[in-house]
Structures are given as C-alpha cells and as structure tokens.
Amino acid sequence: AHRIIIDTDPGVDDAIAIMLALASDRLKVEALVTVAGNVTVEQTARNACMILELAQRTDIPVHAGCARPIGHTRVSASHVHGVTGMDGPDLPAPTMPVQPRHGVDYLIDAIRDAPRHSLHLVMLGPMTNLAMALIKAPDIAARLRGVVAMGGARCEGGNITPSAEFNFYADPEAADIVLRSGIALTLLPLDVTHQCLTTPARLARLRALPGRCASAAVAMLEAAGRFDLNKYGWAGAPLHDPCTIAWLLQPDLFAGRQVNVSISLHDPLTRGMSVVDWWDTTDRPANALFMHDANADGFYDLLTRHLARLP
Ligand code: BDR
Ligand code: CA
Numbered sequence: 001a002h003r004i005i006i007d008t009d010p011g012v013d014d015a016i017a018i019m020l021a022l023a024s025d026r027l028k029v030e031a032l033v034t035v036a037g038n039v040t041v042e043q044t045a046r047n048a049c050m051i052l053e054l055a056q057r058t059d060i061p062v063h064a065g066c067a068r069p070i071g072h073t074r075v076s077a078s079h080v081h082g083v084t085g086m087d088g089p090d091l092p093a094p095t096m097p098v099q100p101r102h103g104v105d106y107l108i109d110a111i112r113d114a115p116r117h118s119l120h121l122v123m124l125g126p127m128t129n130l131a132m133a134l135i136k137a138p139d140i141a142a143r144l145r146g147v148v149a150m151g152g153a154r155c156e157g158g159n160i161t162p163s164a165e166f167n168f169y170a171d172p173e174a175a176d177i178v179l180r181s182g183i184a185l186t187l188l189p190l191d192v193t194h195q196c197l198t199t200p201a202r203l204a205r206l207r208a209l210p211g212r213c214a215s216a217a218v219a220m221l222e223a224a225g226r227f228d229l230n231k232y233g234w235a236g237a238p239l240h241d242p243c244t245i246a247w248l249l250q251p252d253l254f255a256g257r258q259v260n261v262s263i264s265l266h267d268p269l270t271r272g273m274s275v276v277d278w279w280d281t282t283d284r285p286a287n288a289l290f291m292h293d294a295n296a297d298g299f300y301d302l303l304t305r306h307l308a309r310l311p
Contacts, residue, residue, distance in 0.1 A: 001028040002248065003118055005110060007065070007103075008241075009037025009125030010047040012081050012088070012220040016303070017124055017241035018048070019213050022055045023306035024249055030110060030119070031061045033103040037125035037170055038077040039085035041067045044125070047086050049094035055213055056311050058096045065103025065129035069171035071265075077166055080224065088223035089216040107133045111140040120248065123149035123178075124241040126167050131174035134181055146184040148244045151175060152261065152274030153190035154292065161272065165190050168263060169272030176263040185288040186247060187261065189274065192254060192291045193240040202300045203236065206307060213310035239303075246299050247291070253298045256291035260284035 004027055008014045021027050032052070034044040045064040052058050068074045081087065099106070107129060111119060121130060121144055134141060151167040152175075158164040168175045178185065198221050207218050224237045247254050260277040262284065264270040276290055 001026055002120065003028050003030055003114065004120045004122050004248070005030050005033060005107065006122045006124065007033045007035060007129050008048065009035050009039070009044045010051060011038040011044070011085055011124070011241065012224045013239050013241040014038070014124045015047065015051050015086055015220060016217050016239065017245050018051050019055060019217060019310060020242050020245045020303055020306050021122070022057055023309045026249060027245070029060055031063060031106065033063045033065050033107060033129055035065045035103070035125045035129050036067050036069070036074050037167070038081045041065065043085050045098045046094055047084070049096045049098065050086070050091050053094050053096060054091065054216055061099045062096070063099045063101055063103040063106040066132060069126055069128050069174060070131060071171070071173040075160070075170045077160070082223060086220055089219035091216060103129050104132045104136065108137040108140055111143050112137070114143070116143050117145045120145050121147045122244050122248070123147055123151070124244065126171035127151070127174035127178045128171045131171070131177040134177055141181045141183050144183055146186065147178065148186045148188070148247060150188045150193065150241045150244050152187050152276070152290070154274065154276040154278060154290065156190040156194055158273065159190060163270045164272035165274065168274055172263050172265050172272040176265060179261055179263060179287050187288045187290045188243040188247060188254070189290065192294045193238045193243050195294045196239045196243060196296045196299050198236040198239055200236065205300070205304050209304070209308050211307070211310045214307045217307060242303060243294065243299065246302055250298070250302055253295045253302070254291045255293040256289050258286040259288065259290050260286055261288045261290060
C-alpha cells in the first residue's frame, strides 16, 4: 500500500477525504496532522479524532500543528463548515488522545524516518505545517515522494476573496514556500473541485449506504449543501478535498498540466491568488501538476464504492 500522511483542517470535505482514504486498502494512512484553517487547530484536532473514532481507526495518531498562519492573523471558514467545522451529524465527543508531539516536529521525523520517496503528503488545508517543517528541516524536501494538495484557482476566481482560494489565502506565505521547495506537487484547484458537485442524485446514492460513516458524511454534506445552494444557486456543494485522495487512487479521473504556479503576496486585492503560467509566457520553471478537468461521475462512483466499505 501507498503510504500517506494527511495534513488537514476538518472541515466537511476534509472529513470525507479522510474517510475515502481510510476506506482504501491501497493507501496506508500513517497519521493525521491538523492545522488552523476552517476552524481553530484545537477544533480541527478534535474533529480528526472524531472521524477516526467513527471509522474505528484509533490506531492512527493525530498530531496538532500550527495554530495560525505565518504572515497574518487567522482566517476561518466557519461560515461554510459551521462553528464546529463539521456541522450536521450528531457525533459523540472523542475519547482518543491528541498526540503530545507538535505536528511540525512529527512531520519532520516521519519524513526523515520513511524510506526516501516512499511517502506522499496530502494537504487539505493551509500549508503552514509543511512550510514550517521546510524552514526547520530543508532536507525533507528531497525525501518526499510528493505532495498532493487542494488549493488555488485559475479560471474559477476565488472563493474567499474575488481572486483567492481559501487554503492559499489563509496562508499565502506557506503556499509560496511549498511552491518554491522543489517538491513534486500535484494541485487540485477550484477549477476541478467546482466540477465535482454533490447533486441530489449523487447524494441519494450516498444516503442509501448503510454505515454510520456514510450517514455522517451525508449529514455534513446536507449542511454544507444548504450553504452553497444559498450562495451560488447550485444544485449541491463542491467536494474539494476528496479530489486529492481520488487522484492518488485513480489519476485518470483528472487532467492537468505541468506549469509554473506563483502566489501573489503583496497586493491586497490579489493576496493568496495562484498565478498560473498556463500558456508558458515566462521562463519560470514548472513547479506543479495543475489540474483543470475532472470526471465528476467517475469521482462520485469511486467515493460511493469506498464509503460503502466503512463501518
Ligand atoms: C478549501 O477550503 C476549505 O474550506 C475546504 O475544506 C477546502 O480545503 C476549498 O477552498
Ligand atoms: Ca480543507
């Protein structure tokens, strides 16, 4: 099985991404590392524990990482995910502990201890933890097999400002550090995730699944879907973060290009925006495989098949 660490800020779509990873026998989830993003780092760590308990996978450790971004104060997305970050289902308070070791220190050790190029880091929130790890231990960049991240937007515009996607906006300096690190990076931006809408028909297939994980996922999607319906008039919410796991499991669901991606840092109007050199107008080297197209039906088939396997 393919070894992964998931760095995350659950978050409704984070929770479903984690479930998708846990359901696959082709992925071995080594740990969940949490970060401040959708909600505070204490709450994202608590939510990570709740998901693992729901899936009966308390063998997977949870490490809490950074409590705020590098270059500005915390931005949250509780207007999307609810005050808890996972509004919707009525889940019991977690009993498993959060590990005492800080998420950044765990990441450094785990990447150093794993055989070279054996480990993928999946990033579902602001990139603060990896950026801090790279500052503390630059040698880890050459050891990872790759980073698969949800973040950025090219043609879609932003979802937290007119120009910026939430994960990149919430910590632009961190995204910049990761994009300059030389790590093989795959990006699933809004251009792709806005194609993966949880329509009523897709939700109905998930609702028909028996397990408590699937039921919790549906309850979260229904709460998030209400937000998006109000906001965009869409027939459902985009399912951002699970696209990363889906790409690891079935890369042919997505199409993209190797391009240069740079982050706008200094202009208040565009701070956190991903500037993508799609048409090769500069000599800046390619630093990311940036996706632009998804097979949404294939993605929901994969998700439904996998959630069916969980308790
Ligand atoms: C990203 O922002 C968060 O609210 C979601 O969990 C996802 O990671 C989408 O822009
Ligand atoms: Ca997220």
